[in-house]
Amino acid sequence: MALFLRSTKLAARLTKGTTKCFSRNYADQMNFTFAAANQIFYNEKNVKQVDVPSFSGSFGILPNHVPTLAVLRPGVVTVYEDDGSPKKIFVSSGTITVNEDSSVQVLAEEAHPIEDIDGSAARQVLQEAQSQLATASGDVAKAEAAIAVEVAEALVLAAGN
Amino acid sequence: MSYWRAAGLNYVNYSNIAAKIVRRVLKPELQSNASKRDETHVKFTPWIKGKPAKPGQQ
Amino acid sequence: MMMFTKPTMVVCLKGAFTGQQNRSMATLKQIQMRLKSVTNIQKITQSMKMVSAAKYARAERELRQARPYGEGVKAFFEKSGATETLEGAVENKLIVAITSDRGLCGAVHTNVAKTIRNELSLEAPDAGTKVFCVGDKSRALLQRLYSDNIAVVANEVGRKPPTFLDASKVANQLVQLDYNSGKIIYNRFKSVVSYQTEEVPLLSVKTMLAAPKLQTYDSIDESVMESYQEFTVAALLYYTMKQSACSEQSSRMTAMDNASKNAGEMIGKLTLTFNRTRQAVITRELIEIISGAAALE
Numbered sequence: 001m002a003l004f005l006r007s008t009k010l011a012a013r014l015t016k017g018t019t020k021c022f023s024r025n026y027a028d029q030m031n032f033t034f035a036a037a038n039q040i041f042y043n044e045k046n047v048k049q050v051d052v053p054s055f056s057g058s059f060g061i062l063p064n065h066v067p068t069l070a071v072l073r074p075g076v077v078t079v080y081e082d083d084g085s086p087k088k089i090f091v092s093s094g095t096i097t098v099n100e101d102s103s104v105q106v107l108a109e110e111a112h113p114i115e116d117i118d119g120s121a122a123r124q125v126l127q128e129a130q131s132q133l134a135t136a137s138g139d140v141a142k143a144e145a146a147i148a149v150e151v152a153e154a155l156v157l158a159a160g161n
Numbered sequence: 162m163s164y165w166r167a168a169g170l171n172y173v174n175y176s177n178i179a180a181k182i183v184r185r186v187l188k189p190e191l192q193s194n195a196s197k198r199d200e201t202h203v204k205f206t207p208w209i210k211g212k213p214a215k216p217g218q219q
Numbered sequence: 220m221m222m223f224t225k226p227t228m229v230v231c232l233k234g235a236f237t238g239q240q241n242r243s244m245a246t247l248k249q250i251q252m253r254l255k256s257v258t259n260i261q262k263i264t265q266s267m268k269m270v271s272a273a274k275y276a277r278a279e280r281e282l283r284q285a286r287p288y289g290e291g292v293k294a295f296f297e298k299s300g301a302t303e304t305l306e307g308a309v310e311n312k313l314i315v316a317i318t319s320d321r322g323l324c325g326a327v328h329t330n331v332a333k334t335i336r337n338e339l340s341l342e343a344p345d346a347g348t349k350v351f352c353v354g355d356k357s358r359a360l361l362q363r364l365y366s367d368n369i370a371v372v373a374n375e376v377g378r379k380p381p382t383f384l385d386a387s388k389v390a391n392q393l394v395q396l397d398y399n400s401g402k403i404i405y406n407r408f409k410s411v412v413s414y415q416t417e418e419v420p421l422l423s424v425k426t427m428l429a430a431p432k433l434q435t436y437d438s439i440d441e442s443v444m445e446s447y448q449e450f451t452v453a454a455l456l457y458y459t460m461k462q463s464a465c466s467e468q469s470s471r472m473t474a475m476d477n478a479s480k481n482a483g484e485m486i487g488k489l490t491l492t493f494n495r496t497r498q499a500v501i502t503r504e505l506i507e508i509i510s511g512a513a514a515l516e
Contacts, residue, residue, distance in 0.1 A: 035287035037383040037457060038198060043287060056443060068437035071172060071446040074179050092183040093176035095450050097291065099298045100435060105291035107454055109383055110180035110198075112187060121186040129182070143168035147175055151182040159186075163442070171394065172446035173387045173453050180383070201384035202375040203353075205392055211366035 030063040031103040034079065034089070036111035041089060042079065049080040050104060052096050053154075063102050070096040072108060074154040088114045090158045092151065119159035126152035247500060250493045257489065261482035267323070268475035275411075275468035278380060282408060282465045289419070289458030292451055296420060300432040311347065313370075313393070313401035313421065314338065315456070316361070317463040318354035319377025324471035327463070330416040331404050332360035339365050349396060353389060353460070370396055381464055386457035393421075393452060400426060405459035406466035412473065414466035419455060424448045 032050060034042040051060045053075030072094040079087045094108035129148035136145045165175055184195040207214045316335055318328040335350060335357075342348060349370040352358040358372045371392055376385075393401075401421030406414045427448055428441075439447075 033287050033291055035284070035291070037285065037288065038194075038281065039284050040287055055446070056440075066437045067435050069439050069443065069447050071443055071450065074183075090183065092179035093172070093450070095447050095454070097295045099295065100432065101298065103294065103298075105287070105294065107288055107291055107450075109176045109450075110183045112183065112191070116188055116191055118186055118188045125182060125186050139168040140170065143165040143170055144174075144178055147165055147170075147178045148182050151179045152186075155183065155186050166442070171391070172449045173390050175446075176450060176453075177384060177387050198382050199384070200379060201382055201388060202379060203373050203385045203388055204375045205388075206372045206374070208366070208369040208372060211362075211369070213372065 029102060030061070030065075031101075032079070032106075033104070034077070034106040034108075034111075036091075036094075036108045039111070041111065044103075045081075047079055047081050048084065050106070051076075051078040051080075052106060053077070053091075054096060061096075061098060061104055065098050065102065065104075067100045068096075068098045072096060072106070074151040076114060076154075076158050077106060077108075077111070088158070090114050090117060090155065114158050117155060117159045119156070122152060122155040122159045126156050247493070247496050250489060250496060254486065254489045254493060257482050257485050261479050261486065264475045264478040264482060268472055268479060271468050271472040271475060274380075275465065275472055278461070278465040278468050279408075281380060282461045285458055285461045288454045289462070292455050292458070293419065295451075296422070298432070299427075299430045299436070311349075311397060311399040313349050313351060313396060313398035315351045315389075315393070315401065315403040315421065315459075316353060316357035317403060317405035317459050318352070318357040319464070319467055320355040320374055321377045321467075322356060323474060324467050325474040327406050327414070327467045327470045328354070328356035328360060331406065332357055334404050334416055334418070335361060336364065339368060349398065351389075351393065351396070377464070377467070381457070381460040383453070383457050386460055387453045389456050389460075390449065390453035394449070398423060403455065403459045405463045407462050408465040408469065411469050414470065419459060421452060421455065422448065 029046055030048075030050075031044050032042050032047045033044055034040075034050075049060055049062050051058065052070070053073050054070040055073050056070050058075070059070075072091050074092055075090070077089050077091050079089070081087065089111050090113075091106075091108040092110040094106065094111075097105045097107075099105075126149065129145060129152045133142065133145035133149055136142045181199065184192075184199060187195050314335055316331050318331050322328070339348060339350075348368055350357075350361060350365065350368045351370055352361065352372045354376045355372070355374045358369065358374075361369060373389060373392070398421075400423070402418045403421055404416065404418050407417045408414050424445055428444060
């Protein structure tokens with residue numbers, strides 16, 4: 001009887017502190033912050049993995065990733081939350097920071113879940129950007145138009161998925 | 162990466178353009194909020210030797 | 220003739236003897252005017268308070284969303300030890316003052332300007348520290364003593380909430396200024412009734428590359444570093460501009476609220492004075508009439 005009581009007490013204590021216990025047992029935690037200028041998607045949350053598109057190539061970040069800095073290119077950031085479900089969020093540009101203590105910050109200028117992208121608008125914008133590129137004169141205008149094409153292409157790709 | 166840097170743009174210019182494009186393809190219900198982020202009003206006046214140089218320009 | 224002049228002479232004598240009462244008769248109109256203007260002022264400050272309250276609510280909402288921008292950057296600075304390299308740098312310093320164009324907001328702008336003035340006063344005159352004034356108020360407060368230090372003034376700030384595009388434009392202007400180390404002085408919003416003037420470091424690419432712990436970061440090529448630094452500066456500016464805007468609106472709300480309360484007190488006091496004066500005038504007229512009538516008997 002005493003043993004039973006003790007084990008239920010123990011079980012009660014365990015279940016109370018379960019979430020804490022479990023996250024402490026995860027030797028590798030990834031403190032993940034993902035914010036756009038006007039919206040916070042994740043604020044110091046624990047997630048399993050984050051895939052980011054960067055100018056140094058697309059790469060996945062797991063807990064205990066080597067510290068690094070990178071710069072985002074237009075594309076989809078995929079966040080695999082603790083329960084495994086992936087969330088896809090399109091980012092325009094920004095920075096990625098992986099610190100020594102395994103905290104990850106992704107700061108984007110403009111970021112939206114891919115559901116919020118209008119596919120037909122994306123295709124139209126791509127056409128406009130391509131015609132702009134064809135008619136642009138001068139280095140700066142050409143570069144600006146090329147950037148627009150790059151972004152629009154990434155958007156069409158993301159919306160299409 | 163280098164084609165825009167070669168043309169004299171920096172990453173912030175790149176980012177602004179990319180963000181503008183993304184805002185244009187959002188679904189209509191998000192457009193009103195997005196257009197607020199497209200606004201900018203700030204103007205700059207360089208100062209030389211304690212006096213403003215040219216009238217405000219971006 | 221004598222009878223005619225007598226009462227008027229009496230009045231004049233009386234007036235000369237009691238100079239104060241004569242003055243209060245003249246000031247009844249003045250008190251009325253003052254009462255009217257203070258009532259108007261109270262209406263204006265009350266409406267300004269309402270407007271500020273609305274703007275503050277929006278600014279606070281937007282600030283909440285912009286927090287990670289600042290916290291993330293600050294965290295990186297600390298964890299990479301990049302801020303330690305700033306201690307030695309003395310030349311080519313840059314100070315960015317985040318204020319706005321509009322006043323009547325308590326001490327927000329003066330606090331920023333005071334901090335900068337204190338810092339500039341401790342330096343040698345040829346140290347060449349440059350100040351980037353965001354907002355006309357900082358320019359106005361600094362130009363008397365330190366106009367030589369002002370590098371650029373940004374105005375049209377404060378009418379609308381700051382956007383990332385605004386911060387980007389400021390960041391692009393900063394790129395053109397050559398600096399080794401810099402800092403942004405702004406008001407960090409703590410709560411509706413309190414804010415704190417703080418500074419946050421601005422790192423150039425050189426100082427970032429010299430950060431002690433940067434070696435632990437995976438080999439990063441210089442072009443990535445450059446882009447990273449450019450965006451980080453814009454992000455930091457966005458964060459400080461949002462913080463300052465929120466502090467300013469909350470401070471304006473408090474200032475206008477206090478002004479309305481003060482105006483209300485003044486109206487109370489003036490109304491009492493007005494009534495007293497009015498009664499005194501009536502009493503005096505009665506005295507004159509009665510004493511004039513008594514003199515005729």
